[in-house]
Amino acid sequence: MSQHAEPNPFELVTASKLSAQEAVSLWCDDKRLDRVNGRENCFINGLRGTGKTMLFRILQYDCQKLLNENVSFLSVYVPVRDTELLTTEFDVFQDDALKFMLSESHLVLLLTKQLASVLTKHLELVPQDRRQALQQLAQDRVSMAFQFSSVETYIFKRSTYEVFLEEFSSVLERELLRLFNSFIAQRFYDKASYQGPVFTFDTLLGPIADWIPSNTGKTIYFLVDDADDLPESHTITLNTWIARRRSSVAFKVSTMYLYKTYETKGRSAIQHPHDFFLYEVATRHLKDELENYVELLRQICESRLKLKGIDASAKSFFPPDLVQEAKVKTLEAKLIAEYSTIHSGRAIKDNVYRHLTSEYKKSLLARRTSGTYIYAGFETLAELSSGLVRDFIICAQRMYDSQRRRIKPASAERVTAIDASIQSDVVKKYASELLLDISNASQRRDRSATPEEWGQVHRFIEALGSVFKDKMYSSDSERRVFSFAFQDEPDPDVSRVIDLAIAEGYLMKGFISRKEGTGRRNLYMLTRRLAPAFDLDVSAYSGYLSLTSARARSFMDRGPERSESQGAPQLQLSFLDSGDWPMIAIDEAGY
């Protein structure tokens, strides 16, 4: 077999479609699992590609059985995107007076059907001597739902447990069809009243969910994936269940920052940490006391390489550019010598640290080779992916393909490392694609935003990146800037653009303490994924810029404020609002 047919170790996989064996072999991180595991309700917020679905896959019973001898919970996976929930009928249905009653019935049927499916796959979950009781419970509850409907109730055959589960699933499926395809889907043209059975949490799902822990010793986790896509009335129904904090059931809800509402049917709202635990999968921090993203990526990377028989560490597979490193080292020595004449003690090292990459980039610019800065090395690539595992995998996949093309077809040679130039070319191209893609409205999740608004986000990010780039090429004392805060209250249009940028992961939100020592204000950080598009240094950021709402609006409306010819970075800053540029050291900025 030709080496070119060798499978790429960084093949993208759909986590929800992985077999238990595949999922467990690819799984690396148990710290995230520890955070989510537990009887409390939990919202897992994170952008696309941060590993939420993989986390849900590994929480499922078949995977847990491979990982642990005793599993204390039973997960029921509910993917919102793959169900009938994403139909135009549900959008129109939001005007219907019966929406909450029907949404509850619909959601109960969906979740119960998924639970029945898990019980069918794992018959051993319910002990032999308890199966009859479960059948009786299901019969009672189904009969209760039918008692006031014009439809005759369903009587389960007195047969085996397997047959009962099949029957139960088909009843639930039939009722789902009755409810959606024959009723909700026609409510917009036929206002007939509903005469079918009504299923509620308290009459069907709740009692069965209560029965499971007391008879199997396992708490039920409902894993609602991509909950942003739930219709609003379903969202409110789910929130209402979460607010009840039932001890037998925990809801683990994944969102991509576009969860429609936290409102309940009682008009109150579920709140963190009272009703649920909030877990942000990837934040602006790549490392904290509980998690280390770069270490997680190292494990993912090495396990993928190992699965394909490649014996290499992540660091050796993605080596840095040694020539560039040597040049930077030489420059470092030169700067130390130079700064020793101006500064003393620790200040020498601090200033060299602050200016080294900037001075190196400026030296490339002076030789008109600014484009030859190389982004390479495992840690650089990990930092560039900015907490999004999928972005790292996509780039690694492209790098592997490029490297493989350099091997002659007949050769037995294998890819054991990626050239630094390939690494750099791929991440630069990826960053440019990401930047260009900002205004592509069809790829955005927030369907309420207009193409014009995405255009504003695009211009804002481009302007911001250009300002950061100017700063990198300046001779200021602090040049590694990747974040900003508002001096004043941003106007609603600016806030909207910032929110959209956060929802799509172009910006990340944090906070800083006010100088006055009274409270905090928001800090916004540009995603590192865009760093190569603006020729920025990703290794460390030291400060933030202070921006007025008016200047932000100018960014949104007009884009980068460049007066120099394209391609040549402006060495003098032109956008300052008040003649100076307030900078705050990183420690002070709450990192």
Add this chain to the structure above:
Amino acid sequence: MTFAQDTLFLGLPSFEERSSSGLRQFLLEGGLKENVRCALIKEESSQSRAQTEVWKDLCSAEMPVIDRFEVKDLWNWVWSSIDADHESFVIDVSCMPRELIGLVLFALSVRRDSITSVNILYTRPGDDPDGYATTRPGLAEEDRWLSKGVFTTRSILGYPGIFLTEGEKVLIALAGHEPERLFQLIEVVEPSILAISSEAKGTSTILGAGTVSEGVVDYLRQRIQVPQMEEVTFSANSIDDTYKSLEVKCPAYANKNLTIAAMNTKLAFVGSALYALRERRIRLTYLVPLKYNPLYSAGTQAPELYDITVYIKSAQTTQVQLSQ
């Protein structure tokens, strides 16, 4: 083609020259002015001024302005236009957005017991040297497109399909002249099986159209990575043949979540929609474009009539309770 006097005509004026051919034919062949129901698409109202004037001269029908981005707006117009006094309908699909055509067919299907006939009027653009912007000789490269941008991708109201959580996703794509739009739709659907083809040879409605569709399919087949890629046969110039082709193709996907994106001619779309009205497990998906090319088509041919009564009658949609 002769129309009974009580036949209701549904159509839209647009910026395309062919948009008034169907109405003209309807009135020439016995249709009455008072039975014309039409509307103006909001964004196109300025571009289509010339054709609107032609429509106003031909009939005195009211022209409410409807927003094609708003499903409710489209549905309200459709539902209010198909009044209970009429049993015969003719729909001029030539310049109607596909989503609207889907809604009209769905609305008729839920009233099928009180309907005696439904016909489709379709007018092809002029043949060489006219035709579509994508086939017209001499047109600058930057003008060779039909629509641009994406407002949203959504299922067409009335065609939600039956989707089961555990089911594999299948997309049948009838490719037309818009590679980017179809590409984006495929990305949204994320199928594990994609059956994609251009129209069967010799069925194009105008000269050169098939070559453009073939190019689109070649381009997409190279660009898209799905686990399983298949082909699908359909006809660009026949509602019946497209319907029958799907009748042969779709049973292979029993127990799977099946979506159809019919982006070739309106006739192929009508064939697909009629099949989905019978096979309710099929979802019709539509990608709403942001704008249409004002040069979309040029010239006009003689309108053609297609009787679809038997298909509407065989729909499996839940009928409206007329007693309400």
